[in-house]
Amino acid sequence: MIRLKVKKRLYGPEGEFWLDIELETDGAEFLVIFGPSGSGKTTLLRIIAGLERPDEGYIEVDGEIWYDSERRINLPPQKRDVGFVFQDYALFPNMSVFENIAYGMKRKDKHKVMELLKLAKMEAFKDRRPDTLSGGQKQRVALLRAIAKEPKLLLLDEPLSALDRDLANLLREEIKLFQRKYKIPTLMVSHNIEDALSLADRILKIKNGKIIAYDSPKEIFSSEESPYRLIFKGVILKKLCQETHCILSIAMDSEIVEITVPKKLVDKLNTGDLV
8 A cells, every 4th residue: 555645846837836646545556647747747756766855745655654754754765665667767787688687686586587588578688788779678678677676666757758659559568467467556657648548547647746636547538528538430339328428339440449438428329320
């Protein structure tokens, strides 16, 4: 379980604002922190990791206090059990792929390192240096290094933003596989809707340092007020309604898609209608 309540004065494009976040998660949840650039997403991750200090508040992970301004507790980063994947990878250039992954493990275990390399299909790269790898390969190594620590908490700072779409899609699947396999509570910063829809159990939407929504992807992106609703044309094949929402199966060109929409938007639509 993660419990936190933090405040920190920040400065953005529109001037001064306060990062003011209160949050509680439970279990091995994948939480995507979603919102525009400059809203405080990365600062929140850095505060949790101990790389920045809030002006006030507390952070508790699995019953352990990492920060408490009133009790003057502030564990340094090396004592906070986190795996952090930075946007720029932050690999050690003088170490091999194997050595990078093994670095920071609580107990050096070459079999565990090779198991992770095998899962990522990177066994053949174990003796290579980071400067010989592609961007996607470096990102895999950074992720494997964070997981190898067996941390209480995995923090991902826009790990896919520098990759092309096909590679980002592939790595999303790998991130999800690792997170589910090792059951690590994960917080991922992103402003990409595909990250949020593909990975999140819940989405924390932040704007100007404040939480504006905290719910499942379905609830957040299917709401009538959501600016992220998808627009396309197709024929309704099936309509299944619940109390507030309807699930539509729609034939669109050569594909069939299934979407969830507010019931009041499709009350008068029936099978065979063009939408």
